Amino acid sequence: MPWYNSIMFKKIVIFGVGLIGGSVALALKKLPQAPQIVGVGRHSNSLQEAYQLGLIDVIETDLSSAMQAADLVIIATPVAQTPAILRAIRPFLNDSTVLTDAGSTKSDVMGYARTELGPQFSQFVGGHPIAGAEKSGPSAAMADLYVGKNVILTPENETAPEALAKVTRLWQDCGAIVSSMTAEAHDHVFAAVSHLPHLLAFALVEDLAKRDNADILFKFAASGFRDFTRIAGSHPEMWRDIALANKTALLRELQIYQQALTEMTSLLVQNDGDALHALFAHASHARNDWAKSKIQ
Numbered sequence: 001m002p003w004y005n006s007i008m009f010k011k012i013v014i015f016g017v018g019l020i021g022g023s024v025a026l027a028l029k030k031l032p033q034a035p036q037i038v039g040v041g042r043h044s045n046s047l048q049e050a051y052q053l054g055l056i057d058v059i060e061t062d063l064s065s066a067m068q069a070a071d072l073v074i075i076a077t078p079v080a081q082t083p084a085i086l087r088a089i090r091p092f093l094n095d096s097t098v099l100t101d102a103g104s105t106k107s108d109v110m111g112y113a114r115t116e117l118g119p120q121f122s123q124f125v126g127g128h129p130i131a132g133a134e135k136s137g138p139s140a141a142m143a144d145l146y147v148g149k150n151v152i153l154t155p156e157n158e159t160a161p162e163a164l165a166k167v168t169r170l171w172q173d174c175g176a177i178v179s180s181m182t183a184e185a186h187d188h189v190f191a192a193v194s195h196l197p198h199l200l201a202f203a204l205v206e207d208l209a210k211r212d213n214a215d216i217l218f219k220f221a222a223s224g225f226r227d228f229t230r231i232a233g234s235h236p237e238m239w240r241d242i243a244l245a246n247k248t249a250l251l252r253e254l255q256i257y258q259q260a261l262t263e264m265t266s267l268l269v270q271n272d273g274d275a276l277h278a279l280f281a282h283a284s285h286a287r288n289d290w291a292k293s294k295i296q
């Protein structure tokens with residue numbers, strides 16, 4: 001019997017029991033031998049809510065008891081909270097505890113883990129579930145959030161193979177498809193396909209909301225606006241942290257996008273309908289092909 005067929009984790013400690021941490025908890029609770037889930041948070045009312053919703057079994061405010069016999073620690077807070085959490089748990093970390101995170105940026109998190117954990121960096125496996133929503137908090141958690149979704153892990157040379165295997169298995173138990181890449185490659189990809197779109201949505205909504213006729217604009221805005229801007233309803237702290245953490249890659253994506261807008265502006269100014277049509281047709285095919293590939 002492979003080692004992971006025995007109960008892999010008996011006790012899991014989740015820092016940040018919101019949409020992402022809470023969804024992991026709900027998914028694991030469906031396992032035949034569900035682990036005990038301990039929640040650690042910043043606000044006691046949010047932890048109470050997580051407890052009442054059945055996401056966690058125990059609310060813990062004392063880090064030494066939270067970490068006692070913990071098999072796995074999952075950090076699912078906004079990414080800028082990561083170094084302080086790692087620093088705080090380090091004194092209570094034993095050599096068999098595996099650590100992971102769910103942050104949307106990885107170079108910063110891997111750097112924090114390397115600095116804060118010292119030799120125990122080998123026990124840390126960076127992770128990012130490519131699934132989520134514009135909703136946040138424990139009430140947004142969903143047991144099936146990760147089913148069929150990608151999770152990226154960012155192991156480094158020092159990462160212990162057993163830690164990587166356990167975190168891989170954790171996400172597979174949540175129904176996810178796990179792959180690995182470097183933290184740097186990860187941050188470039190997600191600057192383009194996640195972080196940039198969020199900034200654009202925030203910028204558009206903010207621009208319209210500040211106008212004198214915002215009430216009229218919002219009154220008549222419909223599904224096109226809804227689809228483009230859904231993600232502008234996302235959590236501001238989370239997105240501030242992501243934007244700052246992935247600033248270099250994001251600035252580059254913004255520059256490329258500004259260039260694309262400049263080119264589109266000049267086609268409009270020149271009334272170049274053929275070129276506009278060609279550009280829209282190319283983008284439309286690319287978008288429809290992508291959408292089709294996601295439902296296969």
Ligand SMILES: NC(=O)c1ccc[n+]([C@@H]2O[C@H](COP(=O)([O-])OP(=O)(O)OC[C@H]3O[C@@H](n4cnc5c(N)ncnc54)[C@H](O)[C@@H]3O)[C@@H](O)[C@H]2O)c1
Pocket residue numbers: 015016017018019020021040041042043046076077078079081085102103104105128129130131132133134135136137138235238242
């Ligand atoms: N929302 C998404 O779509 C999505 C998708 C993938 C990854 N992520 C990443 O997952 C992480 C969590 O995002 P979320 O959407 O679950 O946010 P959320 O706001 O729903 O949950 C975060 C929780 O962390 C708690 N928290 C904040 N600081 C803390 C601290 N120092 N100690 C303990 N708890 C703390 C908050 O009170 C909150 O309950 C972020 O790093 C985000 O980048 C989010």
Ligand SMILES: O=C(O)C(=O)C[C@]1(C(=O)O)C=C[C@@H](O)C=C1
Pocket residue numbers: 103104129130131132133134135193194195231
């Ligand atoms: O569906 C959403 O609302 C999301 O924003 C999810 C989304 C994304 O696809 O960009 C956002 C951030 C994450 O790090 C991963 C997934």
